[in-house]
Amino acid sequence: MILPAIGWREAQQCWRLVDELGFAHAWTYDHIAWRDLIGRPWYAAVPTLAAAAQCTRRIQLGTLVASPNFRHPVPFAKEALTLSEISGGRFVLGLGAGGSGVDAEVLGSPPWSPAERRERFVEFVEVVDQLLREPCTTYAGRFYSARRAWIDPDGGARARMPVMIAGSGPTGMRLAARHGDGWVTHGVAAQRGRVAPEATPETVRRQLDAVARICAEEGRDPATLRKLVLNVNRTHSPLASVGAFTETVERYARIGVTDLIVPFPRSEAPYQGDVRVLEQIAADVLPALTED
Template sequence: MLNIMPTTGEKMRVGVRILPSENWKIAQHTWRLADQMGFDHAWTYDHVAWRERMRQTWFSAIPTLTAAAAITQKIGLGTLVSSPNFRHPVPFSKEIVTLDDLSSGRFMLGLGAGSGGADAEVLGSKPWSATERSERFDEFVELTEKLLRTAVTDYSGQYYRAVQASADPDGQARTRVPIAVAATGPRGMRTAARHADIWVTNGYSPKPGLIAPNATPALVKDQINKLARICEEEERDPLDIGKLVHLTQGHAILKSLGTFVSVANEYRDMGVTDLVIPFPHKTSGAHEQLKVLEQIATAVLPQQAPTT
């Protein structure tokens, strides 16, 4: 049965992840197609360089999303995810607000703690310990939220500071930019419970930054239960935070339309509100995967459209 509507009446949103690895003359067609297909959101990675694609074509996330905003109409656009590795909340928040304006409010900010590798080393700083990375991320999210939610921000933390910082060029707070926090451990989940509109998981990686993470329904269900307990400790209703599953190794879900519906229903039934799958790239089987994606757009996405 082609149905991915939760019993609560909330419709699970479906999005795609598009790699920033093509010249814009080619890439623009992918972003436009995702919009025309009716996907709820489209995301790209925010890295200086990325694992096996080191020394290969790889573009910057924010200019890519800015260009995508100019050629799309309805689809949400976001980073999945931006990290403290090479960004500071003050100048970054200005870019966020600008992109939100250019996209007419369609921007969604995905944040993550980041990991080792090129992003962490390119600026020449010493590698951060796991503790420092967690502490930095907590401050990074806290300050970013303040910058986006208040007109003028003063902040003095252990790692970040802001003095009379105003992210919005109009001097107003923009409450509409959704913040999606990626977290699979307890400390990151607590950060999400405190600050996020949406919690994000991509599963688990034994070596973050070096080995791609993988998500399974059993793993995600356990993570959602842990998040619920932390939300209750933070006096936040677990149902008040969205749950986004990013299937970084999700090409298998595009084996067939039936496979997609089966997997999507399993995630929906455990309370997942958003599912993000990879847009077929230049890999073996990409042509067949694109056909399945087109079937999803035709047979599934219309069910997700808001009722009037």
Template sequence: MRVGVVILPAQSWRESAPYWRAVDEMGFDHAWTHDHLAWRDLLDKPWFAALPTLTAAAAVTERVRLGTLVCTPNYRHPVTLAKEAVALDDISEGRMILGIGAGVDGPDARVLGEPAVDTRARMARFAEFTELTDRLLRQDVTDFAGSWYVAEGARMFPGCRQRPRLPLAVAATGPRAMRVAARHADVWITNGTSPKPGLRAAVVDTDIVREQLERFDEVCAETGRDPSAVARLVYHGDRTHSALRSVDAFAELAGRYAESGVTDLVVPFPRAEPPHQADPAVLERIATDVLPALQARANRTEG
């Protein structure tokens, strides 16, 4: 199993840079940040943009992969997003992962004054958003005319450093979003489930993920996609049952997720205050005591 962390863009770069360096030096496989204009838990507190943060992170790290968890159509356009992702893939020397999702209700969905969209429209927009983003990252020049997006001669020279394109990680917990992921994703993402997505934090555990994995396998079969060709990433940001409450708790959780077929586990980087308040020493011990065995097992499986 590969293990990563989410570092919230909620501090100045001078304060955050040591965290990104530490994750790289501790040997974690990937590091992510949330892509929002404002986030529900920290609406009136510092919050910085995701892609500039990842660009700075690329400059202070050497090996860890970097990603968005996740960009959405709430205020992103595929052409400008793809252009920025290509640039970040170059700056990071091929370490970029582009995480995308459908978007949910909340501040990001309202800030530009766009009319509200229902679930059906949101899924249709997401399908088109993902299809166009995928094309842009694969092609030198793209023309596209859809119901939601248009691209006329969108040029992406020189293209991604990673070929045929940088990895797409697609967040998908419902059947319609899963169909999008089955068609386009290199990595499928879940963070569990929430009664009010975007307004209330998700709850996630191995039972929820196991059921979602089964549904995703079925969707892959229906769409003709080999399920084994898609990595399975769980973001365990559960506030009630933190993965970082102890080293043993993390090791047990990781083992149960691995048995369910999860290939990648992501946890929040410990903060001094909520949300995701935890002891940094636990993450350090996970890196030394648990991470090597998980990575070795993943390497044997892939080999």
């Protein structure tokens, strides 16, 4: 997870490094502004990923996550398709409901209630999924509409980009079972929107049990769904050492997690760390994980 919080001259070195080190995928947050860095440099996700696609060769690139907070599904689906094309099919679309922070009010509307946020998320995912599956889409919903939206004239001819749905509750889990190639969690926060979330194997195991139940209800084999954990824990960081990373990987693998995402080490908070640990992980740990 590479924060879009530094200028591109420096940032491109981060993207190149994780590609060269052999990591499977690299992501960035999709916000107008982000809680920890309000008033500090912060850049847009889509052009950042387009630039990252040009300076990398093999790594998958994605949003974790894009939300309805300031996006409409029609132009965003077109942007996602374009990112997939620019990256040579390496783009992964991560979608989430979004939070109640700065992004929720940036367009001038009052913040949505929790119920409206859930309903908008459901409709947003449904429309995006349809836009990416069909050459031309017309859709009339409560919150979003599309009329003769030519997103992908080759729809159905090319492989659909992977879609990862984030959600710690039943709404996101059900959307992942219906529309996703994977489900994403970052654990839970003691105070939503005010305290950074933390993931633990115990919490994630309970969430995975819920995902399995919902998949069964939806007629989806849970084994066909990737399970991604975004571990951005401020305490007990998985990048504290190679040993901490190895232990974290093993604990999550035992409960059925398929992908672990960690923050790229920064020179300052948040996610302050030593990039040499990341390099040592790539040298000592990644080869064995690739063989598995």
